Amino acid sequence: MIYLRRFAHFWYDFVVGDDWTIAAAVVVALVMTGVLTRAQLAGWWLLPTVVITFLGISLFQATRT
Amino acid sequence: MTSGSVALFAATFLASAVEMVEALTIVLAAGVTRGWRAALFGVAAALAALVALIVLLGPALMRIPIEILQLVVGALLLIFGLQWLRKAILRASGFKALHDEDAIYARTVAAARAAEHEVRAGLDWYGFTLCFKGVLLEGLEVVFIVVTFGAAQNQIGLAAAGALTALLVVLIVGVAIHRPLSRVPENLLKFCVGLLLTTFGTFWGAEGVGVAWPGGDIALLGLLALYTTAALVFVWALRRRRAALLTATIGGIK
Numbered sequence: 184m185i186y187l188r189r190f191a192h193f194w195y196d197f198v199v200g201d202d203w204t205i206a207a208a209v210v211v212a213l214v215m216t217g218v219l220t221r222a223q224l225a226g227w228w229l230l231p232t233v234v235i236t237f238l239g240i241s242l243f244q245a246t247r248t
Numbered sequence: 249m250t251s252g253s254v255a256l257f258a259a260t261f262l263a264s265a266v267e268m269v270e271a272l273t274i275v276l277a278a279g280v281t282r283g284w285r286a287a288l289f290g291v292a293a294a295l296a297a298l299v300a301l302i303v304l305l306g307p308a309l310m311r312i313p314i315e316i317l318q319l320v321v322g323a324l325l326l327i328f329g330l331q332w333l334r335k336a337i338l339r340a341s342g343f344k345a346l347h348d349e350d351a352i353y354a355r356t357v358a359a360a361r362a363a364e365h366e367v368r369a370g371l372d373w374y375g376f377t378l379c380f381k382g383v384l385l386e387g388l389e390v391v392f393i394v395v396t397f398g399a400a401q402n403q404i405g406l407a408a409a410g411a412l413t414a415l416l417v418v419l420i421v422g423v424a425i426h427r428p429l430s431r432v433p434e435n436l437l438k439f440c441v442g443l444l445l446t447t448f449g450t451f452w453g454a455e456g457v458g459v460a461w462p463g464g465d466i467a468l469l470g471l472l473a474l475y476t477t478a479a480l481v482f483v484w485a486l487r488r489r490r491a492a493l494l495t496a497t498i499g500g501i502k
Contacts, residue, residue, distance in 0.1 A: 197388070198324060200331035209326050209453075213319070217457035227459045230450050231471060235478045238330060242482055245334075246343045246489060 202245070208237040252465065256401055259444040260410030263393045266437045267386040268418040269429045273349045274382035276422065277356035282363075282375030289371055290379025298387040302394055302408060309399035319456025321400045322449050328392065329445025336439035337479055341486030347434045393445065400452050443479065447472045 199206045212233035219226030279287035309317060338344035356378075366373045390411050398407030421429060451461065451468050461467035 197392075198328055198331075200334075202334065205330050205334070206327045209323060209330070213323060213453055213457055216454055216459060220458040226457075227454055227461055227467070230454050231474060234326070234330065234446065234450060235475070238334060238478070239482060241334060242337060242486060243489075245338060246341075246486055 202241045205237050205241055208233050251468070252401055253403060253406060255444060255448065255468075256397055256403055256407055257410040259397055259441055259448075260390070260394050260407045261414045262437050262444075263441045264390045264411035264414035265418060265432070266434055266441065267390050268415050269349065269432050269434060270347070270352075271383045271386040272418055272422045272429060273353045274356055274386075275379050276426070277353050277360055278375045278378045278382075281357055281360035282372045282378070286372040286375035287379045290376040291383050293376075294380045294383035294387060297384060298391050301388075301391050302404070305391075305395045306399060306404040309395060310402070310404075315456055317456075318400060318452045321396045322451070322453025322456050324449070325393075325396055325400075325445045326449025326453050329442050329447075329449050331442075332438050333442030333446055333475075333479060336435055336442050337482050337486065339435045340439065340483045342490050343486060349429060349432075349434075393441075397445075397448065400448070439479070443472060443475055446475050450475075 209230075212230045216226040216229045219229065275287055275291055278290070309321075312320075335344060339346050360374065360378065363374045368376075394407040394411050395404065398404035401407075418429065447468060450471055454461065463470070
C-alpha cells in the first residue's frame with residue numbers, strides 16, 4: 184500500500200508539480216470548451232485565456248515574499 | 249517536413265538536451281569517484297529501461313481513438329508544459345535559483361566520496377545505482393514528451409530521433425570536455441520547451457473536445473506568439489516585483 188501511495192505521489196508530482204490549481208483550471212477549461220463547442224458556440228478562446236490567467240495568478244502567489 | 253514535425257523534433261531535442269545535461273553531471277561525478285565501469289553499467293541499464301518504456305507505450309497509445317488521444321495527450325502536455333514554463337519564469341525573474349551544474353557536481357562528488365563501498369554483481373553498487381536512478385529520473389520526462397507528443401502526431405519515431413540526437417550531442421561534448429556542461433543555457437531551453445508543450449497541449453486539447461481552430465494549423469503560431477508574449481511580460485513584471493520587495497526589505501532593515 185505504501186508503494187502504491189509512493190508511486191501515485193511520484194506521478195502526481197511528475198505531471199502536476201508545485202501548483203495543483205493550474206491543472207484543475209486546465210481540466211475545467213477543457214470541459215467548458217467542450218460545452219461551448221457542443222452548443223455550436225466558438226470556444227477556442229477559453230483555454231488560452233484560462234491558461235494565461237491562472238499561470239499569472241500562480242506566479243504572483245508564488246512570489247508574495 | 250511539416251512545421252508540426254519541426255516543432256516535434258525541436259521539443260524532444262531541447263527537452264532531451266536539458267535532461268541529459270543534468271544526467272551527465274551525475275554520471276561524471278559517479279564515474280570520477282566510484283569508477284567508470286559501475287557508472288556506465290548504470291547508464292546502460294537506465295537507457296534500456298527508457299527505450300523499453302517507449303517501445304511498449306508508443307504502440308499502445310496509437311491504438312487509442314484519435315479524439316480521445318488528442319484530448320488526454322493535449323491535457324497532459326499542457327499541464328506538464330505549464331509546470332516547466334512556470335519554473336522557467338520564476339528562475340528568469342530571480343525568484344528561483346538557476347540550475348548550477350558545477351555546484352551540483354561538487355555536491356554529488358562529495359556525497360559519492362563519503363558513501364560506503366559495497367560490491368554487488370562485480371560492480372560498485374553506489375556508483376551503479378546513482379547513475380541508474382539519475383539517468384532514469386531525468387530520462388522519464390523525455391520519455392513522457394516523446395511518447396505523448398509523438399503519439400499525438402503519429403510520429404513517435406521522429407520524436408525518439410530528436411531525443412536520441414540530443415543524447416548523442418551531449419554525450420560527445422561531455423566526453424570531449426570531461427566536465428559538467430555548466431555553460432548550457434538550461435533555463436532558456438526549459439523556457440522554450442515549456443512554451444512548445446503549452447502551445448501544442450492547448451491546440452490538441454481543444455481539438456480533442458471538438459474545437460475547430462480559426463486558420464487551422466496556423467493557430468499554432470498565434471498561440472505560440474501569445475504565450476511567448478505573456479511569459480515575457482510575466483518575467484518583466486516579476487523582476488520589477490522582486491526589485492521592489494528587495495528595496496522594501498533593505499528599507500525595513502535600515
